[in-house]
Amino acid sequence: MSKKEPNQLIKSLDRALTILEKLLESENGMGVTELSRELELHKSTVYRLLDTLKYRGYLEKNEDNQKYIAGIKLFELSSRVLNDIDSRIRVRPYLEELMEKTKETIHLGILDDGEIIYLDKVESNATIRMYSQIGRRVPVHSTSLGKAILAHLSEKKVREIVNDKGMEAKTENTITDINELLKHLKKVKKQGYAVDDEEQEENIRCIAAPVFNHKGEVISSFSLSAPISRMGEERMEKLKKLIVEYSNKMSRSLGYNI
Numbered sequence: 001m002s003k004k005e006p007n008q009l010i011k012s013l014d015r016a017l018t019i020l021e022k023l024l025e026s027e028n029g030m031g032v033t034e035l036s037r038e039l040e041l042h043k044s045t046v047y048r049l050l051d052t053l054k055y056r057g058y059l060e061k062n063e064d065n066q067k068y069i070a071g072i073k074l075f076e077l078s079s080r081v082l083n084d085i086d087s088r089i090r091v092r093p094y095l096e097e098l099m100e101k102t103k104e105t106i107h108l109g110i111l112d113d114g115e116i117i118y119l120d121k122v123e124s125n126a127t128i129r130m131y132s133q134i135g136r137r138v139p140v141h142s143t144s145l146g147k148a149i150l151a152h153l154s155e156k157k158v159r160e161i162v163n164d165k166g167m168e169a170k171t172e173n174t175i176t177d178i179n180e181l182l183k184h185l186k187k188v189k190k191q192g193y194a195v196d197d198e199e200q201e202e203n204i205r206c207i208a209a210p211v212f213n214h215k216g217e218v219i220s221s222f223s224l225s226a227p228i229s230r231m232g233e234e235r236m237e238k239l240k241k242l243i244v245e246y247s248n249k250m251s252r253s254l255g256y257n258i
Helices: 011-027 032-039 045-057 072-102 144-150 155-165 178-191 233-253
Strands: 059-062 069-070 104-110 113-121 194-197 204-212 218-227
Touching: 011 032, 011 045, 011 069, 032 204, 045 059, 072 104, 072 113, 072 218, 072 233, 104 144, 113 144, 144 178, 144 194, 144 204, 144 218, 155 178, 204 233, 218 233
Parallel strands: none
Antiparallel strands: 059 069, 104 113, 104 218, 194 204, 204 218
């Protein structure tokens, strides 16, 4: 079944993506004239699109034969997507296992452009009023997922992220001072887990821990979320130990030598 063209198709973007697809199909690259003929577009239009894609790093130009080929940016993006998919598949059984053990909702998140993106979610049958869905973005400073990752970044990188994204107070418990956050992150790194004590949403507590790859780099984090009515201090202490245990399991599954 053919795809239906959207009502508000951005033609220049559609043409640029078509050019990328054509070049990826071509083993030796293509020139302006060849692309113009293939796409039935004026040479000047093709050249402007190629020049823009080249400027952004998605294409490279061979000055000897004047042909364009895929640039390093495309490989960086594809590699990242494949790595994210691979890590998600590998840790998914542990997320499910953790949900079964705790009967609470489990999230997997990654850092992207200074924010956390929910990459996966294993929802429990227990009621929890929390707005989360795969693909949604949330702040780093007010979430346990974010703090679990930030704790393993340099102070310079943390400051860069915070300066760019800000430290909005989501609740009265949100940390909004950079120095306080940095001090808090040292504690997170030392203990191996992060806690969101009603910092992102009222009446919701979350415990998160990092996931490391074979290079010892933090690539994601996972969290357990529950209403405070089910997350008292005594249970929190037990769950913290379990979260650290599963952090080790997931990291080992990705080749991390603990």
